[in-house]
Amino acid sequence: MAKKRVAVLISGRGSNLAALIAAAEAPDYPAEIVFVLSNRSDAGGIAFASQRGIATAVVDHARFGKDREAFEREMQTELERRQIDIVCLAGFMRLLTPWFVGRWDGRMINVHPALLPAFKGLDTHERALAAGVKIHGATVHFVVPDMDAGPIIAQAAVPVAEDDTPDTLAAQVLKVEHIIYPLALRLVAEGRVTVVDGRARIAGRASSTSPLVVPEAG
Template sequence: MAKKRVAVLISGRGSNMAALIEAAKAPGYPAEIVLVLSNKADAGGLDTARNNGIETAVVDHKIYGKDRAAFDRAMHQVLLAHKIDLVCLAGFMRLLTPEFVGLWSERMLNIHPALLPAFKGLDTHQRALDAGAKVHGATVHFVVPEMDAGPIIMQGAVAVRSDDTETTLAARVLKVEHRIYPAALRLVADGRVTLVDDRCLIDGSAVPDASTLTPE
């Protein structure tokens, strides 16, 4: 079976992008990262991609002003030109239009630094600490028009320590992100993920509930 052609969308250093690139170097990995696309020409992750021999592209959102639809259409054309099968968001800091999300339905993944549906949005680590959470983590999910609300593909958890700060907690969660994002992409690229009633099944079985996760 031919490897799935993957584009990674970034706005910054792209540490999750780097984890996907490394994973995809394995001979048996079912996906290849063929494009890294950014909305910022100075995104640090573009250099990482180039150093790994991966083609890069920039669609500058500023050119389109407040016309989000025009920006998304421009990105879509770049993805089509590269014959992309799957899209992975990795620190891509733009809200996508429902039209764009619809074009990539069940083919676009995102990683969020919290155990969804808890702590959607920004500042997840500090909010977890403020809430007194005992377990925190990260979630890979399919992208839907509503932010951080798509069907969950995989989660990973860490225990919140009594002396944790936002920085220490974020660092441990990032290690989980770098582990579960490549694993989730592998499942999707292998065709092992199906959607039933807006919930993901892996090989026909439900994704483990977050409450059952054993923190690392």
């Protein structure tokens, strides 16, 4: 079976991009990262991808003012040109319109630094600490028009220590993001994920919403 052609959309350094590229280097991985697209020319992930021979492009959202759909139409042209099968959002800091999301229904995934449906949106680590939760984590989900509301493909939990700060908690969560994002992409690329009644069902797994608990290092 031919490997799925994957594009990764980024706005910054591309930490999860690096994890996806590393995973895709395995001969048995069912997807290949063939294109990296950013809305910022100074995104560190663009240089990282270029150094590894991956095609890149920048579509600067600022050129389009408030016309979000025009910005997305240019992105769509770039993605179609490269015959992309799956889109991964990895720190892509733009809200997407229903027009764009609809074109990638069931083929666009995102990683979020919280255990959804808790702490949607920004500043998740600060909010988790303020709420006094004992477990935090990360989620990979399908992208739908509502922010951080798509069917959950994979989750990982990390314990919250009494002396955690937003920065230390973010570091722990990032470690598990690098585990579950390649896992989720593999599942989607293998065709093992279906969405039934708004929930992701994974072939060969009892429950697609059970969190993968990753113990604290050490």
